[in-house]
Amino acid sequence: MATLQLHNITKRFGDTEVIKGIDLEVNDREFVVFVGPSGCGKSTLMRMIAGLESATDGDILIDGQRINDVGPADRGLAMVFQSYALYPHMTVEGNMGFSMRLAGVPKEERRAKVLEAAKILQLEPLLDRKPKALSGGQRQRVAIGRAIVRNPSIFLFDEPLSNLDAALRVQMRIELARLHDELDATMIYVTHDQIEAMTMADKIVVLHDGVVEQVGSPMALYHHPRNRFVAGFIGSPKMNFLPVTLTRVTPEGVVIRMPGGGERSVLVDGQQLEANASLELGVRPEHLVLEEQGPLSGEIKVLERLGGQTSLYVQMDDELITIMADGDVAYRVNDTVRFGFAPERAHLFDAGGQALSSLQQHPLAGLTRHDNRAPGSSSEEPA
Amino acid sequence: MTTLSSKTTAPRSVSGWRSAQSKRILLTLLGWSVALVIFFPIFWMILTGFKTETAAIADPTLIFSPTLESYQAVHARSGYTRFALNSVAVAFGSTFFALLIAIPSAYAMAFLPTKRTKGTLLWMLSTKMLPSVGVLVPIYLIFRDVGLLDTRTGLIIIYTLMNLPIVVWMLYTFFKDMPKDILEAGRMDGASTLQEVFFLLLPLTLPGIASTGLLSIILSWNEAFWSLNLTTSKAAPLTAYIASFSSPEGLFWAKLSAASTMAIAPILILGWMTQKQMVRGLTFGAVK
Numbered sequence: 001m002a003t004l005q006l007h008n009i010t011k012r013f014g015d016t017e018v019i020k021g022i023d024l025e026v027n028d029r030e031f032v033v034f035v036g037p038s039g040c041g042k043s044t045l046m047r048m049i050a051g052l053e054s055a056t057d058g059d060i061l062i063d064g065q066r067i068n069d070v071g072p073a074d075r076g077l078a079m080v081f082q083s084y085a086l087y088p089h090m091t092v093e094g095n096m097g098f099s100m101r102l103a104g105v106p107k108e109e110r111r112a113k114v115l116e117a118a119k120i121l122q123l124e125p126l127l128d129r130k131p132k133a134l135s136g137g138q139r140q141r142v143a144i145g146r147a148i149v150r151n152p153s154i155f156l157f158d159e160p161l162s163n164l165d166a167a168l169r170v171q172m173r174i175e176l177a178r179l180h181d182e183l184d185a186t187m188i189y190v191t192h193d194q195i196e197a198m199t200m201a202d203k204i205v206v207l208h209d210g211v212v213e214q215v216g217s218p219m220a221l222y223h224h225p226r227n228r229f230v231a232g233f234i235g236s237p238k239m240n241f242l243p244v245t246l247t248r249v250t251p252e253g254v255v256i257r258m259p260g261g262g263e264r265s266v267l268v269d270g271q272q273l274e275a276n277a278s279l280e281l282g283v284r285p286e287h288l289v290l291e292e293q294g295p296l297s298g299e300i301k302v303l304e305r306l307g308g309q310t311s312l313y314v315q316m317d318d319e320l321i322t323i324m325a326d327g328d329v330a331y332r333v334n335d336t337v338r339f340g341f342a343p344e345r346a347h348l349f350d351a352g353g354q355a356l357s358s359l360q361q362h363p364l365a366g367l368t369r370h371d372n373r374a375p376g377s378s379s380e381e382p383a
Numbered sequence: 384m385t386t387l388s389s390k391t392t393a394p395r396s397v398s399g400w401r402s403a404q405s406k407r408i409l410l411t412l413l414g415w416s417v418a419l420v421i422f423f424p425i426f427w428m429i430l431t432g433f434k435t436e437t438a439a440i441a442d443p444t445l446i447f448s449p450t451l452e453s454y455q456a457v458h459a460r461s462g463y464t465r466f467a468l469n470s471v472a473v474a475f476g477s478t479f480f481a482l483l484i485a486i487p488s489a490y491a492m493a494f495l496p497t498k499r500t501k502g503t504l505l506w507m508l509s510t511k512m513l514p515s516v517g518v519l520v521p522i523y524l525i526f527r528d529v530g531l532l533d534t535r536t537g538l539i540i541i542y543t544l545m546n547l548p549i550v551v552w553m554l555y556t557f558f559k560d561m562p563k564d565i566l567e568a569g570r571m572d573g574a575s576t577l578q579e580v581f582f583l584l585l586p587l588t589l590p591g592i593a594s595t596g597l598l599s600i601i602l603s604w605n606e607a608f609w610s611l612n613l614t615t616s617k618a619a620p621l622t623a624y625i626a627s628f629s630s631p632e633g634l635f636w637a638k639l640s641a642a643s644t645m646a647i648a649p650i651l652i653l654g655w656m657t658q659k660q661m662v663r664g665l666t667f668g669a670v671k
Binding site for chain 1: 562564565567568569570571572573574578582583586587
């Protein structure tokens, strides 16, 4: 059992407030990802949870106990650093067993525990090597092994994959997800990479300028972003935004006038809107469809063929719109295309950047990574 | 075409190789000349040590019949060993205490800096810019009153204080280069500050600490001003020993040279054996 609660956490460095009153709840065995652009405060927040940085204000609770004044080692946490932070002068075994050595655990017991963790991470043949003699991926695994050995109630990962090359990153991502299932531990993971967040998280916390923009499952964030920032940050390639004006509000949604003059309805709640309000339309590249009679049109500037898909970059007035189309589309650069979108796939944002709430909940919005598993799979049972 | 181009390029590359070669020879010669000019006084001193007193003041020459006469005379006159032991005790003792004080200070400055850390460091270094003679009288009087004159303890205290700014500065730069993450990982693993220092910081900065210690030993070993003024016989180190050959009865070049050679020999050998370490330590932060 390990839950974490943050109550109104604030952090100031001198006069600059980097964390502006964050409230958060992390449930037992949850995989929570803090994501946001660099400088959003996600690493600082994690360091405060770890105890490496003190909170200026607010309470940090683990299993209901306030731990603000507890030292980093006594919080029952283990952290994996971005730089791995292995002890260069110790062997892999020495690295993994260091915490136990400090705690005065007998050598035999230490070795048994290190071996156990090494087995999970396939590090057994490397136990006598120094970090210098390991590859990036192996070092990463040693860093994780050092955390596992401590048997923490919560694992903290601070951008652990950003020093690895792309192929290895994908592999480690899968390995980490598997590890989470295997260890059944609570994990908090910091990254700026929204793909890592989408693929691994049960719950994503989107941070921006020291505040939480939205908390939710990956699918909830993707389908129902609360504001323009989250909409633009989650999803790749980025969501397209277009200025539009409100025509009328109906019980089935709102009707908007688009840059080309065409009208379309969007399934959102527009009861609070004033007539002729300026809005922003957001549609993801994968939700724009090429259609002969589409309400939008533009000239193709760049065309990227990926084989299975083709990215079209279409100039529309001042905006460059991205469309993910079928791999076999016959268009060429400088062609003019017409395109549109389904009413339930579009998002509308008011002048303040807040999303108008959807009238239709996406069926997968509540889905977490755990729900992807087949019922009765072995990892459902706590070891 | 190909044969033509190969014909034209081949001689050029040979001449290029030749000019590179001659440049290298020139640089080597220059390097050796500078080294010889710097080393010459030491060389001449060693040479003079093997001459008779008459030969020493005669016209300079490289050809003479070497003799151990001066060494025997020096040895007969006073116990070299006693002075040497004083030098060893004072140099190592002061270095030990300087490191003992400097390691925690540098740790605090490198890992827990405040707004005034940089200023403190500069101020410490600025004390090295004062002429020592400026504080000779007060220090002499204090030493006299507390009974530290002509004691090893007194010299150790003075040398520790004298070298402390440089030792702190050097350790500070080494500690600054140490990745903070590693210490934080240690803290997450449950290391106390003391354990952090002993298990992580010291082993990882050992090359730097070693070269700092070596420099401190060399500086203490070679120091003459304080040792000449604060010691007479009991605690006098080798510098005082050398000086004793240039006073009352006149100047004896050969004996003085023999004594000097014996005084610098240990530190010369130590420096030569550890030069790799020294260069690495002194340029550690510079090449980053």
